[in-house]
Amino acid sequence: MLKLYDYELSGNCYKLRLLLSFLGVEYKSELIDFYPGNQHKSPEFRQINPLGQLPVIDDNGLVLRDAQAILVYLASKYDPSCKWYPRDNPEMLGQISQWLAFADGITGTASAARLHDALFYNHIDVEAARAGAHRLFRVLDEHLFFAEEAGQDWICPGDHPTIADIACFPYIMLSEEGGIPRIDYPAIRRWSDRFKRIPGFTVMSGVFPAGPAAKDSSKAVA
Amino acid sequence: MTCNDRILIDDWHVVADLDQLLQAGSCKTYLLGVEVAVTAGRDGQVAVTLADGKQQLPCQIKYGFVWTSLGSPERETIHIPEAFEDDRYIISGGSFPVKVSGLRVVENFLDMGHFPFVHNGWLGEEPHTEVAPYEVELTEDNEIIATECYFHQPVASPTAEGGIEVEYKYRVYRPYIVALYKTNPLYPDRKDYIVLFIQPVGPEECVVHNMLCYIKEGMKEPDIRWFMQLIFAQDKPILENQIPRRLPLDPRAETPIRADKVAILYRRWLRDHSVSYGAIPATEA
Missing domain, CATH: 3.40.30.10 (Glutaredoxin)
Structure with missing residues (x-):
């Protein structure tokens, strides 16, 4: 296994x-x-x-x-449906790769700040890490805002989330543990609420599920 | 902010996990708003001083942690018989900084009401949210004990298979030290033991050190740490979003319910002992 x-x-x-x-x-x-x-x-x-x-x-x-x-x-x-990583679609693969690299940037900033605040990684320059995370969150928030305007729910085009969404999600959701509030990023909040309603979603400690009403409505759709 | 509470100044507090200290060689940290330096010499000798190096502080190693005091300790650190029982694992679940008063952490630890919401699927589950009545007393040793605390838990322990009815006993030893005894799935007459040694870093900031004394039979060491961290990391964002960050001691400040019986006594006990560090003191009526 x-x-x-x-x-x-x-x-x-x-x-x-x-x-x-x-x-x-x-x-x-x-x-x-x-x-x-x-x-x-x-x-x-x-x-x-x-x-x-x-x-x-x-x-x-x-x-x-x-x-x-x-x-x-x-x-x-x-994934036999090829929806999470549409390997025959060059345009999608390019965009997914771009956001996978972006997710690595989130790890280098938001996750670093969390390690500093939560696990005694005292050598990290936490102010620089937080500032870097805010720069990335601003970019993603704008991207998601315009995506929504174009009728797109996820980071990459199409009606199905991709591994780009998965790669970006965790350290955004855990950012407050590193002293990075997300109050200024409403499009990120709406996107993360949608993400939590994907069938099969699970939590980790520090990440909370969508409210029960939202869960029921996703069941109704599914 | 400086601390003026004699009961805290003249008591022992944990400032470092010994294993972590030995790996790092030295560390600086805060106790009651005062910066202290903890060092381990080549001979393994541990010393605690004020960070400016001007004053040596009392120091002792106990339960795998470094303890110190900013004043003249008038009493010993607490005695924990479970830590000396050979058939138990004695391990730290890891020390975790939390941006809230340590008194809030104690109160959260004493609260069964949050199990189904914060620890849903583990220590409780909706709709089984009711906390049955339990007993609370102040002992002759001036400790708070809560007994007959029963709760149905889907996954009560690192190795639990299926839900069980768990019995808890809670014990507040000192303002910043709290423990629980919890049904062991294999030995109904014995209990696993978890204690929090909370280091008050500042009035709204603490480090939660802990010692886990689990009966070895049927348990694996890595699972104990995993479970402790899983549960604690669920509490942490809730704790860090409590407002105010300090614990209000005025009985009218926050409205308790019946399930908060032990917290009500804890707050009164803190008032009676004039503990104000990490608290919002009650105003005279």
């Missing part, structure tokens, strides 16, 4: 738990003691990922690191 080297409080691990849940793929979590045990930096774990980072998957002997890379792999392999 697919194995996910997993840590509950990691937004990057959460990206994969989300996609696996949306796709209904069974997997086994191998818990890594990221904090306080620092197990991802241990010599044993570096045999699995020399970068000493989570997440990693082991799919029948194929070992992959990097959340975005794994999203690409899982969606390509386990």
Whole structure:
């Protein structure tokens, strides 16, 4: 069975738990003691990922690191509908890749600020991280606003979310733990509410589900 | 903000997890608004000083944590018999900074009413939201004990399979130290034990250190830490959004319900001991 080297409080691990849940793929979590045990930096774990980072998957002997890379792999392999990663559509692939790289920027800023505030990563320049996150959130908020105006619900065109949405979602939702309020980004808020109503959505600690009324309405549609 | 509460100044507080300190060699942190430096020498000797290095502070290692005091401690740190039982794991679930008064964290820890909402699917689930009546007392040792606390929990422990009716006992030892005893699924007559040693960093900021004493049988060590962090990280955003960030001690400031019986006594007990750090003191009527 697919194995996910997993840590509950990691937004990057959460990206994969989300996609696996949306796709209904069974997997086994191998818990890594990221904090306080620092197990991802241990010599044993570096045999699995020399970068000493989570997440990693082991799919029948194929070992992959990097959340975005794994999203690409899982969606390509386990989504027969090809909607999460439309691999025959060059325009979509280009745009998805653009936003996957953008999601890495969110990790480098919003997630860094959270590590500083929540897990004693004192060497991080938290003010710079917060400012960087706000710059990215502004860009995404504007993008989503104009997308909505064009009748588009998701980051990339089409009527179905893609792995770009999954890649951006976790560290935006956890940003307040790093002292980054989202009150100035209404289009991001509407998009995240839509995201939470995707059938198969799961939470992680620090991310709350959409309200019950919203859940019922999504059931009615589904 | 400086602290003027003698009961807090002259008491022991945790300022570092020993394992983390030994990895880092030294760290700086705040206790009651005062910056302190914690260092581990090559010989493993740990010392705590004011951050300017001008004054050595009392220091002791207990339960895997570094304890210090800004004054002259008049009593020992608390004694926890469970920490010396060989058939228990004794581990830290990780120290977590929280941007709220530590007194709010204690009160949240004592509250069963939030289980079905904040810990939905784990420590409770809707629509089973009612908190049954329970007993509260102030002991001769000046501790608050709540007993006969029953709650149905879908996933009560790191290894729980299926929902069980759980019995809790809560215990407030000191203003910033609180513990719970909780039914062990395998041994109905014994309880797992969780204690929070809360470091008051500032009046609206704390670090929550914790010690988990779980009976080993049927339990794996990594699962204990995973479960603690899962639950605590659900509480954290709720705690950090509480307004005001300090705990109001005026009985009229926030409206309690019957389920808050233990919190009502906790607030009164804080008033009676003139604890104001992290609190909004009651105004005289």
